[in-house]
Amino acid sequence: PDLDDPTTDPFDVASAAAEHIAAKSGVAGHDIALVLGSGWGGAAELIGDVVAEMPTAEIPGFLKPAVEGHRSTTRSIRVERPDGSVRHALVLGSRTHLYEGMGVRRVVHGVRTAAAAGAETLILTNGCGSTHIGWRPGQPVLIKDHLNLTARTPLEGAAFADMTDVYTPGLRELARSVDPELPEGVYAQFHGPQYETPAEVKMAHLLGADLVGMSTALEAVAARHCRMDVLGISLVTNLAAGISPEPLSHEEVLEAGKQAGPRISDLLARIVAK
Numbered sequence: 001p002d003l004d005d006p007t008t009d010p011f012d013v014a015s016a017a018a019e020h021i022a023a024k025s026g027v028a029g030h031d032i033a034l035v036l037g038s039g040w041g042g043a044a045e046l047i048g049d050v051v052a053e054m055p056t057a058e059i060p061g062f063l064k065p066a067v068e069g070h071r072s073t074t075r076s077i078r079v080e081r082p083d084g085s086v087r088h089a090l091v092l093g094s095r096t097h098l099y100e101g102m103g104v105r106r107v108v109h110g111v112r113t114a115a116a117a118g119a120e121t122l123i124l125t126n127g128c129g130s131t132h133i134g135w136r137p138g139q140p141v142l143i144k145d146h147l148n149l150t151a152r153t154p155l156e157g158a159a160f161a162d163m164t165d166v167y168t169p170g171l172r173e174l175a176r177s178v179d180p181e182l183p184e185g186v187y188a189q190f191h192g193p194q195y196e197t198p199a200e201v202k203m204a205h206l207l208g209a210d211l212v213g214m215s216t217a218l219e220a221v222a223a224r225h226c227r228m229d230v231l232g233i234s235l236v237t238n239l240a241a242g243i244s245p246e247p248l249s250h251e252e253v254l255e256a257g258k259q260a261g262p263r264i265s266d267l268l269a270r271i272v273a274k
């Protein structure tokens with residue numbers, strides 16, 4: 001079934017993807033799913049033992065990598081908790097951004113696949129810009145709410161999904177029990193791919209956003225619609241445009257992500273094991 005065909009039900013494709021994952025991994029159901037954004041790549045190995053991995057492109061509904069070198073793998077990870085109980089985590093190998101122009105269905109296909117695979121909890125991570133001078137590159141921030149500034153939605157038809165507490169309060173408390181210093185913020189998703197102008201950053205801040213990015217909000221809407229609990233964690237990799245006098249450099253953004261990697265991966269591993 002083809003996601004680009006409007007007559008295809010996207011949830012059928014998600015079910016086919018979940019069946020593929022169960023067959024390839026030998027894990028009938030996954031309890032929790034994670035999307036690892038820029039800077040969060042190293043977390044997978046820390047959260048448990050990789051039970052199985054598979055090329056993401058072979059899972060129904062996922063795109064072939066645009067660039068051959070970017071082959072991504074989706075992993076099934078066995079997480080042992082302190083009380084000895086075991087959970088199966090699905091670490092999605094790829095994220096499709098809205099700015100890639102492949103449609104909103106593909107942006108949230110991984111989320112719907114995770115729900116079809118049995119996940120009741122979804123952890124969304126990303127790299128983002130901060131509208132606060134005080135939140136420097138390397139700072140992880142819990143997402144407490146979002147502004148969807150994309151003018152898009154993954155929901156089709158009369159799906160009047162409730163969005164109160166889309167970022168589950170209990171999961172935020174759990175994260176803060178692991179690291180009480182974690183601040184919370186409102187995340188604004190822009191369409192991208194360009195970064196915001198200083199005026200757009202000021203607008204986002206005036207509208208109540210602390211963080212600006214190009215992912216996460218649409219995935220959280222789809223996750224909530226699938227009745228999953230959601231934890232969103234952003235890694236500030238740069239001060240948003242205009243917040244500091246220097247221009248944005250992509251290298252600086254990547255460097256900040258690399259520097260913070262070990263610390264935030266450890267944080268994520270401790271949250272997942274709780």
Ligand SMILES: Nc1nc2[nH]c(I)nc2c(=O)[nH]1
Binds near residue numbers: 038190196214238241
């Ligand atoms: N929209 C937006 N997305 C981002 N992603 C990263 I990493 N930094 C930014 C940023 O400053 N703005």
